[in-house]
Amino acid sequence: MPSEMEIIKQDFEKRSLKLGRKIEKLEEEKMQLGLDVEVQKLEADKLRKGKNKA
Structure with missing residues (x-):
């Protein structure tokens, strides 16, 4: 039987x-x-850049 310490x-x-x-x-x-x-940031940047061109 294992000792209490072992248990x-x-x-x-x-x-x-x-x-x-x-x-x-x-x-x-x-x-x-x-x-x-990171993906969300890139997508947001793309959208922002697209709006700036319009």
């Missing part, structure tokens, strides 16, 4: 792994949102 260590490692995965997922989402913002 705590295993629980910590499991939680740490889950949080690591969650962080990776959030970083990917953040990057995607950043790309979406």
